[in-house]
Amino acid sequence: MLKLLKEILRTGEATVKYPFAPMEVCKDFRGKPEHRAEDCIACAACTVACPANAIQMETDTAAGSRTWSINYGRCVFCGRCEESCPTGAIRLSADFELAVGSKADLTRKAVFTLAGCACCGKPFAPAKEVDYVARLLGQSARSAEEAERLRLTAATCPACKRAQDVQQIAGMGIARQMDAGHSESEHAVKERETTP
Template sequence: MLKLFKEIRKAGDATTGYPFEPLAMPAGFRGKPEHNEKLCIACGACAIACPANAITMDLNDDQSYVTWDISYGRCIFCGRCQEVCPLFAIELTTDFELAVLNKADLSESCAYEVARCAVCGKPYAAAKEVDYARRVLKSVGGPAAADVGKLDECLACRRREDARAFQAQARTEGGAR
């Protein structure tokens, strides 16, 4: 019997020490998504890509803030949110122990200010997203930088303005013939 115990000791442990020791996760493990509020521009790409609708974005009642919300109870840890985020504001961690006593603890949210159209006053995008687009257009330079002023208008107002400009141009070209 003593010989058997010596053989077992030479073989080593066949199991891990979890839950008394941390469990080493393999590379590429998809655990809890971690949202970085400072990097996020509230573009909504993650909410659109989420197949389980665990990530949502909603305007508040007075339409002054858009609320980003994730429900870990609905999350299927697929990693689509991380893949589509243009600024890498969502990263899947190795955290997988999400048991809670209160269901409300399974969600996180944050609010972002909404930009309003300079012409009609309607909300049209998150202010951080508009600011990011403005910085990108300025860094590109050239003809793209000339359109920076249009970022203060909603899509409907920009279309109306472009249609008026097109009609004015058509009238001047028609009269010149």
């Protein structure tokens, strides 16, 4: 009997104190994905990466807004969103107390505004994303003019870029043809000159 009591005292209590004391979790515990909307550029990388479609984005071009939303009830805590986030805006925290009484409390949303294209003015990408990309490109630009050019490139929608490219290439083609025609006639003249 005494031996048993001794053994019990030696072993101590195995049960955690959890609901009465905070629970210690390990360092890289994958808990609730914490989204800092201030750092988010609404690039949709997490939306694409999310295997359970817990993170979703809806673009409303009429209202000029993009709504980012996460449903914690569908999240499988894989951390792919954190892995794909270019700005580190989403990070899996140590918070695991997610139980709720109503399903609506499981969703979290963030609304971002869309930026209009610098060329045609139609909304095409979140304003924060365009701004971030322009600043990132401007960081490695050699001159202020190049930075401005890169900013314009970032702020132009793909359709306008394509139209501009087509114009540019068409212009190049005409110039080359004209060049080619010119040189050919020159060549012919030269040939005529040299032939006896």
